[in-house]
Amino acid sequence: QQQVKQSPQSLIVQKGGISIINCAYENTAFDYFPWYQQFPGKGPALLIAIRPDVSEKKEGRFTISFNKSAKQFSLHIMDSQPGDSATYFCAAIVGGSNYQLIWGAGTKLIIKP
Amino acid sequence: DVKVTQSSRYLVKRTGEKVFLECVQDMDHENMFWYRQDPGLGLRLIYFSYDVKMKEKGDIPEGYSVSREKKERFSLILESASTNQTSMYLCASSEQGANYGYTFGSGTRLTVV
16 A cells, blocks of 8 residues: 556657656555656656645646546656656655655656657 | 765675765755665665664665764664675655655665675
């Protein structure tokens, strides 16, 4: 019940295309869902996050879509660029608690020029 | 610029050695975490700490211990290194009550031979 399932494991997208990464969860107590971006040789960095009372959040070319009834959320990268090539992790947490982030397994995204 | 600094980027140690991985943060964060990252397995929590001299086991604590004598420093100790501990080790910190906002270090790639 504590798991966050992330797919796909890897993804290749042409430059200018839309990259979509999906995550699903079971624990309805989760109330904050961040996405992290990790470049090779670096630690993950917070990219964008959403709460379940919002169905969509957009920051530049990055959008989180959230479906509370289906217990799913996804990251969309519009107009994908080679510089977006990285590993992306979704995560979930019971906010305000001392519980730790529950991580998805990660998606390695490659944007082909 | 806020930082989490891990003392070594690369380490090579022999089987049976005692290994110390050091992590220092300059953000006055209460929470600190140690993860290991392996291909296909995502981020796995080893130990975490919510306060000085306090530690809690994560998902995979076997073969590891930690020390937090000062708020800014969190050390990971491999008591007797083994080849299956070859991995990327990531340290992170966060404010109390803001568990989603982790700041990661750049990681230490440890090879045990």
